[in-house]
Amino acid sequence: MKSLLVALVACLALVGLPSAAWAHQVETFFTLGDQLEFQSVLGGEEPFAGATVTIHAPNQPSRPWQTLMTDDEGRFAFLPDEAIPGNWEVAIESEDVSHADYWVVPVGAKGIIYDAISLDDSLDRHYIIAAATLMPWLMAVVSGLGWTWWKKRR
Template structure:
């Protein structure tokens, strides 16, 4: 009887362990054929480039440099006909971002301080990381309780 309980206990424990692993694995691994939608609300930067005369720098070349990487552009693009350019800095790279705008021998560089945690609300059709962590902790707590229950019954 004891060995039956021991076997059942081990099976349950392994089962719980596997369940916990499945829960905390990324959703796209667990459900490779499923669909998952996410949204991240982020703050975009709008650049407006004009000559001193006020004329828009239409189609000007834009190079965006992330903090710590001044030599290689993080992003390149062109202004629209109104001299505007939009980009969303990576919130995981806080610091001084640099944006260089050039057209026909004229150019300038502007620096934009991007603070940490500027990322906005997020959402997903799957579980969030926090939800997964809470579920994992709940399972672990249940695991411990189950183990203690069986060990007490065998005395």
């Protein structure tokens, strides 16, 4: 009986993994020249072309400071206003928001703090999708194990 449960759990875990979503995760690279330049790709190869880029200034987080689109190579550039210090938020999203990348660009008294630019993975939709995909399977396994335990106790 135990080996059957272990096999069932292993099969459910393999079926429930969202490998296709992880295979097309957005990767973004940046450099600082006259502007802060970003390039995003899907799965390490395909340019993230035509993605919507929304930039929020620290002093107005609910209203976009600037909205752009990535070009055919998945690139875009902007220069934060140095008069507005704080964490600038950059969202790079596909039209249906199934693929996205989120960045924080800190600006101090002397401009962009290049070494502190970071990926904001707290909003990464791939992890949310993975949790939503695995939750029904996990609930089924836990329910099955609970039912088996209850039957043995009776």
